[in-house]
Amino acid sequence: MRPSKRDELVEKALMVFYRHGFHATGMDKLAAETGISKTSMYKYFSTKEDLIGAALTLRDKQFRSWLFRRMEQLGSTPRGQLIAMFDGLKEWFAQEGFQGCMFMKAAAEYQKSTDPIHMKSAEHKSILISCFSDIAQRAGAADPDALARRLMLLKEGAIVAAQLGITKNPAMDAKAAAKILLADALGQ
């Protein structure tokens, strides 16, 4: 089980799925774009859904480690880190090739709540909320879970607004709102 080829496949598949969508990306097109033969793909993953699942697992790891590292870099206190999340989001939105949240799109294409892909997407968001809650607790929130859920709403809303391009700077709108919510939850 050497890692190289399999991991390379998952990484490249992740990018293709992100750019073109899941149903819109056929396995033939995927083989052509990744340069990995269909035969090899089906040796690692017996179905397309399995491959999508692996791609989502990778994305979850990538995104969480990126976001929390960036929050730590940009904010010195727990409260500052929660606010800094939105500065991080702004950077993400500005990246070339930004296309919204992978997990939202996965959940949109695989709607059944019992679908493994849908469940994996929901799990990603759940983990994020509980991480936010930990930070909110360290920040001294009386109800850290409630604060985490509210910040999550702003984050998800900002991602949607950024993907649709309906407002100029959704990350900063969310940041301004987050400051107000934090002031309410933590006092001044």
Place this chain on the structure above:
Amino acid sequence: MRPSKRDELVEKALMVFYRHGFHATGMDKLAAETGISKTSMYKYFSTKEDLIGAALTLRDKQFRSWLFRRMEQLGSTPRGQLIAMFDGLKEWFAQEGFQGCMFMKAAAEYQKSTDPIHMKSAEHKSILISCFSDIAQRAGAADPDALARRLMLLKEGAIVAAQLGITKNPAMDAKAAAKILLADALGQ
């Protein structure tokens, strides 16, 4: 140009697309589920994308008229109406067959910002924001646009959370946050 059959097609197609997704719904399956022959469908709409466009136009009309009527029923003042939006959302989320926001899903499946379907989705959200802004202005907000954008973030976030099922009552989380933002923007 009698309305009946064409409108019936668009209405039924809307439901099928909402439930099963766009790429996942073939024209044959659509004909089978709507009971309208493929030939007739292609007489009204020359491409699948045209039909999707018509379905989105209908959805935009339906959703906006429903939401704003409900806001007026549930709230007596402009401020109360903005808060009542989240009570309306709660009702929507609880409806059997709720599957998230049609326009988010459309934008997720048709990602290119130049795609007519993507643009129609963005337009829907833009109209909502400007309606919120009007109400915010009547409520006496110093910066009604900014308030509208913030409330929109909460609304979109709540829809995502409801669709993914990651929190128990996202509409009420959003309502609580909205009250705080309104207090900040309008005073007391």
Place this chain on the structure above:
DNA sequence: GGCATAGTGTACTGATCAGTTAACATAAGG
């Protein structure tokens, strides 16, 4: 040398995709 491992290319399965074509049915209006 011998032999497994990991990979490739290509052609194939049956199903489904969007969209077309042709023959036919129903009804209303002159």
Place this chain on the structure above:
DNA sequence: CCTTATGTTAACTGATCAGTACACTATGCC
């Protein structure tokens, strides 16, 4: 009675879908 509009069913196009089968190549290990 004839025409036109509005439908229908059903078979078809070529392309693409997920997934499989088979023959091949390269590498490394014993």
